Amino acid sequence: MIIGKVIGNVVSTSKAEKLQGKKLLIVQPLDLVNIEPDGKPVVAIDTVGSGLEEVVMVVSGSSARQTQITNGTPVDAAIIGIIDTIEIEGKRTFEKS
Template sequence: MYAAKIVGSAVCTCKEQRLIGLKLLVVQPISLLTLHEEGRPVVAVDAVGAGESEVVLVVSGSSARQTEVTTNMPVDATIMAVVDHIDVNGKKIFEKYESNDRGRE
């Protein structure tokens, strides 16, 4: 499981039958400590109704196929939670409802 920020979406007019109706979002992995980008973006199935620019938790591999939405589907990454806040060692790293993004300086 890793943290990521939603940076876009992928629209596919032709796709595997079992994926019809599922929202595909582009997520950029981020550090939980700094919120800075880490690694390459990936496309993930949205199992929770996440929105643009939200910080989310993503599962990959066989775990990506264990949500109610993605059971036995051909997916390798699934958004399975929207992050409200992150605290590490008593320090607030991220708060969804604050007007400024902490940790991005």
């Protein structure tokens, strides 16, 4: 599972039939201690109604196709949750404002 920040979206008018009507977002993985960018951004299908600047949970591979929205859909990453807080060793490193 990846924790990341939604930094943009992808618009595609021509795409696979099972992707029609699905929201594709660009997620920047984050280091959980300092909440700074960590790695290359990924494109993920949104299953929870997340938006720009939100910190989200992303699953990839076959796990990305296990939601009602993504079942049978050709995706490799899916946003499955919006993060409210992150706490590591008793220290809160992120809190949704």
